[in-house]
Amino acid sequence: ETGVTQTPRHLVMGMTNKKSLKCEQHLGHNAMYWYKQSAKKPLELMFVYSLEERVENNSVPSRFSPECPNSSHLFLHLHTLQPEDSALYLCASSQAGENTEAFFGQGTRLTVV
Amino acid sequence: GESVGLHLPTLSVQEGDNSIINCAYSNSASDYFIWYKQESGKGPQFIIDIRSNMDKRQGQRVTVLLNKTVKHLSLQIAATQPGDSAVYFCAESSSMDSNYQLIWGAGTKLIIKP
Numbered sequence: 001e002t003g004v005t006q007t008p009r010h011l012v013m014g015m016t017n018k019k020s021l022k023c024e025q026h027l028g029h030n031a032m033y034w035y036k037q038s039a040k041k042p043l044e045l046m047f048v049y050s051l052e053e054r055v056e057n058n059s060v061p062s063r064f065s066p067e068c069p070n071s072s073h074l075f076l077h078l079h080t081l082q083p084e085d086s087a088l089y090l091c092a093s094s095q096a097g098e099n100t101e102a103f104f105g106q107g108t109r110l111t112v113v
Numbered sequence: 114g115e116s117v118g119l120h121l122p123t124l125s126v127q128e129g130d131n132s133i134i135n136c137a138y139s140n141s142a143s144d145y146f147i148w149y150k151q152e153s154g155k156g157p158q159f160i161i162d163i164r165s166n167m168d169k170r171q172g173q174r175v176t177v178l179l180n181k182t183v184k185h186l187s188l189q190i191a192a193t194q195p196g197d198s199a200v201y202f203c204a205e206s207s208s209m210d211s212n213y214q215l216i217w218g219a220g221t222k223l224i225i226k227p
Contacts, residue, residue, distance in 0.1 A: 002158065043157075043202070043217040055212055090156050099145045099206055099213045104156035 003027040006091050006105035013081065014113055021076040021108045023091030029103070031096035032074040034066060037088040037107070049074060050096040081112045125224045132190040134221045136203035139184060143205040147215070148177060148188045152199045160188070160201075190223075198225045 004025045013019050025032065034046040048056035049068040063085075065077040074091055088109050092102040126132045138146075144165035149157035163170045163177045163186075170177050176189040186203050200222050204215040 002156065004156075006156075042219045045214065048212060048214065050212065056214065092156075094213075097213075099208050101147050101159045101162055102215065103159065104149075106154075107156045 002103045002105065004091060004093055004103050004105035006089075006108050008108055009106060010109045010111075012111045012113060013078065015081060015083070017078075017081075019078045021078070021089055021091075021110075023074040023076075023105055025072055025074075025091075025093040025103070025105075027093055027103060029093035029095050030071045031094045032068060032071070033092040033094075033102065034074065034076050035090040035092065037090055043090070047076075078110075081110075083112050086110055086112045122219070123222045123224065125226055126193050127226050128193060128195060130193055132188075132193045132197065132223060134188045134190075134201050134203075134223065136186040136188075136218050137184060138186065138203075138205050138216075140205060140207060140216065141184070142207040142209050143216075144208050145206045145213070146177070146179060146186050147204045147206075148175075148186075149202045149204065150197075150199045151202065151220070157202060193223075193225055195225050195227070198223060 007022045031050045033048050036044045036046055045058055046060045047066040052068050063079050067075040088107045090107045091105045094102040147162045148160040150160050151157045161172045161175050161177050163179050168179055174191045178187045200220040202220045203218045206213045206215050
Protein backbone atom coordinates (compact mmCIF):
# COMPACT_ATOMS: atom_id res chain seq x y z
CA GLU A 1 0.00 0.00 0.00
CA THR A 2 1.68 3.18 -1.22
CA GLY A 3 -1.00 5.65 -0.20
CA VAL A 4 -1.97 6.20 -3.84
CA THR A 5 -5.07 4.33 -5.01
CA GLN A 6 -6.16 3.99 -8.60
CA THR A 7 -9.46 2.71 -9.95
CA PRO A 8 -10.33 0.73 -11.89
CA ARG A 9 -7.40 -1.70 -11.98
CA HIS A 10 -8.44 -2.97 -15.40
CA LEU A 11 -10.52 -1.35 -18.12
CA VAL A 12 -11.56 -2.51 -21.56
CA MET A 13 -13.23 0.08 -23.73
CA GLY A 14 -14.30 0.53 -27.30
CA MET A 15 -12.99 3.34 -29.44
CA THR A 16 -16.26 5.25 -29.20
CA ASN A 17 -16.62 4.95 -25.43
CA LYS A 18 -16.09 7.58 -22.76
CA LYS A 19 -14.52 6.48 -19.51
CA SER A 20 -12.60 8.01 -16.63
CA LEU A 21 -9.66 6.85 -14.55
CA LYS A 22 -9.52 7.89 -10.93
CA CYS A 23 -6.61 8.45 -8.58
CA GLU A 24 -6.68 9.33 -4.91
CA GLN A 25 -3.74 9.95 -2.59
CA HIS A 26 -3.71 9.92 1.20
CA LEU A 27 -0.18 11.21 1.68
CA GLY A 28 -0.85 14.90 2.05
CA HIS A 29 0.98 15.62 -1.19
CA ASN A 30 0.12 18.59 -3.38
CA ALA A 31 1.50 17.46 -6.74
CA MET A 32 -0.04 14.69 -8.83
CA TYR A 33 0.96 13.07 -12.10
CA TRP A 34 -0.35 10.89 -14.87
CA TYR A 35 2.10 8.57 -16.62
CA LYS A 36 1.65 6.18 -19.51
CA GLN A 37 3.63 2.96 -19.47
CA SER A 38 3.82 0.95 -22.69
CA ALA A 39 5.76 -2.26 -23.16
CA LYS A 40 9.52 -1.78 -23.62
CA LYS A 41 9.30 2.02 -23.36
CA PRO A 42 10.36 4.41 -20.62
CA LEU A 43 7.63 5.88 -18.50
CA GLU A 44 5.99 8.76 -20.37
CA LEU A 45 4.89 11.73 -18.33
CA MET A 46 1.50 12.94 -19.51
CA PHE A 47 0.28 15.57 -17.09
CA VAL A 48 1.46 17.29 -13.94
CA TYR A 49 -0.69 19.13 -11.44
CA SER A 50 0.98 21.21 -8.78
CA LEU A 51 -1.17 22.92 -6.17
CA GLU A 52 -4.18 21.93 -8.29
CA GLU A 53 -2.92 23.79 -11.34
CA ARG A 54 -1.80 22.01 -14.46
CA VAL A 55 1.86 22.79 -14.96
CA GLU A 56 2.80 20.28 -17.61
CA ASN A 57 1.09 18.84 -20.64
CA ASN A 58 3.54 16.85 -22.69
CA SER A 59 1.88 17.05 -26.09
CA VAL A 60 -0.76 14.58 -25.09
CA PRO A 61 -3.64 14.14 -27.58
CA SER A 62 -6.85 15.89 -26.66
CA ARG A 63 -8.65 12.57 -26.35
CA PHE A 64 -7.01 12.47 -22.90
CA SER A 65 -8.38 15.11 -20.56
CA PRO A 66 -7.12 15.45 -16.97
CA GLU A 67 -9.00 16.93 -14.06
CA CYS A 68 -7.73 17.77 -10.60
CA PRO A 69 -10.61 18.95 -8.38
CA ASN A 70 -8.44 19.06 -5.25
CA SER A 71 -4.96 18.09 -4.13
CA SER A 72 -6.04 14.54 -3.21
CA HIS A 73 -7.88 13.55 -6.37
CA LEU A 74 -6.92 13.27 -10.00
CA PHE A 75 -8.94 12.04 -12.95
CA LEU A 76 -8.10 11.15 -16.51
CA HIS A 77 -11.10 11.37 -18.83
CA LEU A 78 -10.86 9.22 -21.93
CA HIS A 79 -12.77 9.78 -25.15
CA THR A 80 -12.52 8.15 -28.60
CA LEU A 81 -9.27 6.40 -27.86
CA GLN A 82 -7.22 4.40 -30.33
CA PRO A 83 -5.88 0.84 -29.94
CA GLU A 84 -2.35 2.26 -29.56
CA ASP A 85 -3.53 3.99 -26.39
CA SER A 86 -3.68 0.59 -24.71
CA ALA A 87 -1.17 0.72 -21.87
CA LEU A 88 -0.74 0.86 -18.12
CA TYR A 89 -1.71 4.29 -16.82
CA LEU A 90 0.02 5.23 -13.60
CA CYS A 91 -0.83 7.96 -11.17
CA ALA A 92 1.78 9.36 -8.80
CA SER A 93 2.00 12.04 -6.16
CA SER A 94 4.77 13.99 -4.49
CA GLN A 95 5.38 17.13 -2.51
CA ALA A 96 5.44 20.17 -4.79
CA GLY A 97 8.48 22.38 -4.52
CA GLU A 98 10.68 19.61 -3.20
CA ASN A 99 13.10 17.44 -5.13
CA THR A 100 11.96 14.14 -3.65
CA GLU A 101 10.56 10.80 -4.70
CA ALA A 102 7.12 10.28 -6.16
CA PHE A 103 4.77 7.60 -4.89
CA PHE A 104 2.88 5.53 -7.43
CA GLY A 105 -0.46 3.80 -7.54
CA GLN A 106 -0.92 0.28 -8.86
CA GLY A 107 -1.99 1.56 -12.24
CA THR A 108 -4.96 0.98 -14.52
CA ARG A 109 -4.42 -1.55 -17.29
CA LEU A 110 -6.32 -0.07 -20.24
CA THR A 111 -7.20 -2.03 -23.34
CA VAL A 112 -8.82 -0.24 -26.26
CA VAL A 113 -10.66 -2.54 -28.65
CA GLY B 114 17.93 15.82 -25.68
CA GLU B 115 18.55 14.82 -22.10
CA SER B 116 18.10 11.15 -21.37
CA VAL B 117 18.61 8.46 -18.85
CA GLY B 118 19.47 5.05 -20.22
CA LEU B 119 20.19 1.56 -19.01
CA HIS B 120 23.07 -0.61 -20.22
CA LEU B 121 21.28 -3.99 -20.03
CA PRO B 122 17.63 -4.67 -20.64
CA THR B 123 17.73 -8.07 -18.86
CA LEU B 124 19.95 -9.35 -16.07
CA SER B 125 19.95 -12.96 -14.83
CA VAL B 126 21.46 -13.64 -11.45
CA GLN B 127 21.80 -16.75 -9.33
CA GLU B 128 19.84 -16.65 -6.11
CA GLY B 129 22.15 -15.61 -3.30
CA ASP B 130 24.55 -13.74 -5.55
CA ASN B 131 24.88 -9.97 -5.69
CA SER B 132 23.23 -8.01 -8.50
CA ILE B 133 24.46 -4.81 -10.09
CA ILE B 134 22.17 -2.76 -12.28
CA ASN B 135 23.68 0.16 -14.15
CA CYS B 136 22.34 3.42 -15.45
CA ALA B 137 23.84 6.27 -17.46
CA TYR B 138 22.54 9.81 -17.50
CA SER B 139 23.40 12.78 -19.67
CA ASN B 140 22.06 15.86 -17.87
CA SER B 141 24.95 17.48 -16.00
CA ALA B 142 22.46 19.52 -14.01
CA SER B 143 20.78 16.45 -12.51
CA ASP B 144 21.33 16.37 -8.79
CA TYR B 145 18.82 13.85 -7.54
CA PHE B 146 18.62 10.20 -8.53
CA ILE B 147 16.18 7.47 -7.62
CA TRP B 148 15.85 3.76 -8.11
CA TYR B 149 12.43 2.20 -8.41
CA LYS B 150 11.37 -1.44 -8.47
CA GLN B 151 8.33 -2.53 -10.43
CA GLU B 152 6.91 -5.99 -9.90
CA SER B 153 4.51 -7.53 -12.34
CA GLY B 154 1.05 -5.99 -12.07
CA LYS B 155 2.16 -3.24 -9.71
CA GLY B 156 3.23 0.36 -9.91
CA PRO B 157 6.86 1.44 -9.41
CA GLN B 158 7.98 1.30 -5.81
CA PHE B 159 10.68 3.56 -4.38
CA ILE B 160 13.83 1.70 -3.35
CA ILE B 161 16.53 4.23 -2.62
CA ASP B 162 17.66 7.68 -3.65
CA ILE B 163 20.86 9.69 -3.66
CA ARG B 164 21.71 13.34 -4.07
CA SER B 165 24.67 14.65 -5.98
CA ASN B 166 26.56 15.67 -2.86
CA MET B 167 27.03 11.98 -2.09
CA ASP B 168 28.83 9.14 -3.88
CA LYS B 169 27.27 6.23 -2.05
CA ARG B 170 24.21 5.47 -0.03
CA GLN B 171 23.20 2.23 1.61
CA GLY B 172 19.84 0.80 2.49
CA GLN B 173 18.69 -2.61 3.54
CA ARG B 174 20.51 -5.00 1.16
CA VAL B 175 20.78 -2.23 -1.45
CA THR B 176 23.51 0.26 -2.23
CA VAL B 177 23.40 3.07 -4.75
CA LEU B 178 26.64 4.43 -6.19
CA LEU B 179 26.90 7.71 -8.05
CA ASN B 180 29.83 8.65 -10.27
CA LYS B 181 29.27 12.21 -11.40
CA THR B 182 32.45 12.30 -13.42
CA VAL B 183 31.18 9.74 -15.90
CA LYS B 184 27.48 10.34 -15.21
CA HIS B 185 26.88 6.82 -14.02
CA LEU B 186 24.55 5.40 -11.43
CA SER B 187 24.36 1.84 -10.16
CA LEU B 188 22.17 -0.20 -7.86
CA GLN B 189 23.71 -3.09 -5.99
CA ILE B 190 21.47 -5.72 -4.43
CA ALA B 191 23.17 -8.03 -1.96
CA ALA B 192 22.25 -11.72 -1.60
CA THR B 193 19.59 -11.61 -4.27
CA GLN B 194 16.30 -13.29 -3.39
CA PRO B 195 13.41 -14.51 -5.56
CA GLY B 196 11.38 -11.52 -4.40
CA ASP B 197 13.90 -9.24 -6.07
CA SER B 198 12.64 -10.33 -9.47
CA ALA B 199 11.25 -7.19 -11.06
CA VAL B 200 12.01 -4.40 -13.49
CA TYR B 201 14.28 -1.75 -12.04
CA PHE B 202 14.14 1.86 -13.19
CA CYS B 203 16.54 4.68 -12.56
CA ALA B 204 15.29 8.24 -12.70
CA GLU B 205 16.89 11.65 -12.35
CA SER B 206 15.77 15.18 -11.69
CA SER B 207 17.32 18.60 -11.34
CA SER B 208 16.80 21.32 -8.78
CA MET B 209 17.09 23.72 -11.69
CA ASP B 210 13.78 22.40 -12.99
CA SER B 211 11.05 24.26 -11.12
CA ASN B 212 8.82 21.19 -11.33
CA TYR B 213 11.59 18.71 -10.38
CA GLN B 214 10.33 16.38 -13.08
CA LEU B 215 11.75 12.91 -13.14
CA ILE B 216 13.45 11.67 -16.30
CA TRP B 217 13.18 7.91 -16.54
CA GLY B 218 15.34 5.17 -17.96
CA ALA B 219 13.89 2.30 -19.97
CA GLY B 220 14.23 -0.26 -17.17
CA THR B 221 16.24 -3.43 -16.52
CA LYS B 222 14.51 -6.72 -15.90
CA LEU B 223 16.16 -8.70 -13.12
CA ILE B 224 15.64 -12.47 -13.28
CA ILE B 225 16.61 -14.63 -10.32
CA LYS B 226 17.71 -18.17 -11.12
CA PRO B 227 17.10 -20.79 -8.41
